[in-house]
Amino acid sequence: DAKTTQPPSMDCAEGRAANLPCNHSTISGNEYVYWYRQIHSQGPQYIIHGLKNNETNEMASLIITEDRKSSTLILPHATLRDTAVYYCIVSPLAGGTSYGKLTFGQGTILTVHP
Amino acid sequence: DVKVTQSSRYLVKRTGEKVFLECVQDMDHENMFWYRQDPGLGLRLIYFSYDVKMKEKGDIPEGYSVSREKKERFSLILESASTNQTSMYLCASSLRGREAFFGQGTRLTVV
Numbered sequence: 001d002a003k004t005t006q007p008p009s010m011d012c013a014e015g016r017a018a019n020l021p022c023n024h025s026t027i028s029g030n031e032y033v034y035w036y037r038q039i040h041s042q043g044p045q046y047i048i049h050g051l052k053n054n055e056t057n058e059m060a061s062l063i064i065t066e067d068r069k070s071s072t073l074i075l076p077h078a079t080l081r082d083t084a085v086y087y088c089i090v091s092p093l094a095g096g097t098s099y100g101k102l103t104f105g106q107g108t109i110l111t112v113h114p
Numbered sequence: 115d116v117k118v119t120q121s122s123r124y125l126v127k128r129t130g131e132k133v134f135l136e137c138v139q140d141m142d143h144e145n146m147f148w149y150r151q152d153p154g155l156g157l158r159l160i161y162f163s164y165d166v167k168m169k170e171k172g173d174i175p176e177g178y179s180v181s182r183e184k185k186e187r188f189s190l191i192l193e194s195a196s197t198n199q200t201s202m203y204l205c206a207s208s209l210r211g212r213e214a215f216f217g218q219g220t221r222l223t224v225v
Contacts (some may be wrong), residue, residue, distance in 0.1 A: 034213070043118075043204050043216030044157070101147070101172070101215060104157040 004088045009109040012082075018075040020108050022088030025069040030092050033064060035073045036103065037084040044087065047073065078112045079083075085109050117141070120205050126223045133192040135220050137205030146188035147206040147214065148172075148180065157204065163188055164210075181184040195224045 005023040012018040024033065024063040034049040048055055048062045048069075055062045061074040075082055121136035139146065147162040149172075159172030161180040169180050177199060181189045188207075192199055200223050208214040 041219075043206070043219050044214075046213040046215065049213060099158055101162060102157075103159070106147075106156055 003103075004090060004105055006032070006086075006088050006105065006108045008095070008106065009111070011012065012075075012078045012112050013108060014080060014112055014114050015077055018078040018082065018110060018112070020073040020075075020086050020088075020110065021070065023070045024088070024090045026075060027090050028070050028092075031090045033062065033068075034073045034089045035060070035062065036087045036089065036102075036104075037082075038087070039081075039084040047086075078110075079113070080112050083110060083112045118205055118207050120217040120220050122147050122201075122220050123208050123218065124221050124223075126190075126225060127195050129196060131192075131224075133195045133222070133224075135190040135192075135203055135205075135222070137188045137190070137207075137217060138186050138204050139188075139207040139215070140186065141207070141215075142185065142208075143207035143215075144185075145208045145214075146182065147208075148178075148188065148190045149204045149206065150174070151202040151204060151219070160190065195222075197224050199225055200224045 010014040032049050032051050035047040036044040038044045048057055048060050050062045064071045087104050089102050118139045127133050145164050148160045149157045151157045158174050160178050161172050163169045163182040166185050179191045203220045205217040206214040
């Protein structure tokens with residue numbers, strides 16, 4: 001699986017947009033970009049994923065560059081409850097030989113402050 | 115909502131004991147996974163299963179085994195617990211081609 005690079009930590013003011021970057025310069029054509037987050041003492045939670053088009057759901061937006069070598073997760077109006085470790089992962093969709101295995105890096109610790 | 119339930123939130127076991135960590139999911143998912151999470155090392159995949167009675171080694175299978183006799187249940191077994199297996203253990207499940215859902219985790223301490 002391709003590797004990702006994320007900043008170790010970021011801060012964001014409550015109510016503002018949080019923009020979390022991720023570099024994945026060695027991503028393969030069949031690999032998707034996934035974002036998960038882990039709030040302290042809980043299991044990781046799926047946020048969003050995409051292949052090459054921008055995606056939006058009720059939690060966040062995902063912007064993938066045209067060359068697919070980087071992406072940005074956007075939390076449009078961050079709240080204190082969004083304080084968590086955010087993981088960017090590249091992986092083929094489950095199927096074939098991958099079965100949806102996820103390789104987690106160190107992630108970005110996002111701290112939302114009042 | 116999908117629910118992945120791990121049998122214990124906290125567990126303390128003695129060195130040499132046989133330990134069973136149980137995971138149950140209620141959404142008929144084909145895939146199930148066991149990860150462990152340690153400070154500075156992140157989440158690492160121990161074993162996964164893509165069907166009943168099927169299993170594959172992950173990145174760190176040594177010292178562990180698994181059992182999947184029913185689709186909804188995936189057990190992680192520590193045959194002889196050691197102190198270096200003190201960790202947070204996380205179970206996950208997914209439909210083929212879909213995102214994974216995680217349990218709350220079991221914090222295992224081996225003394």
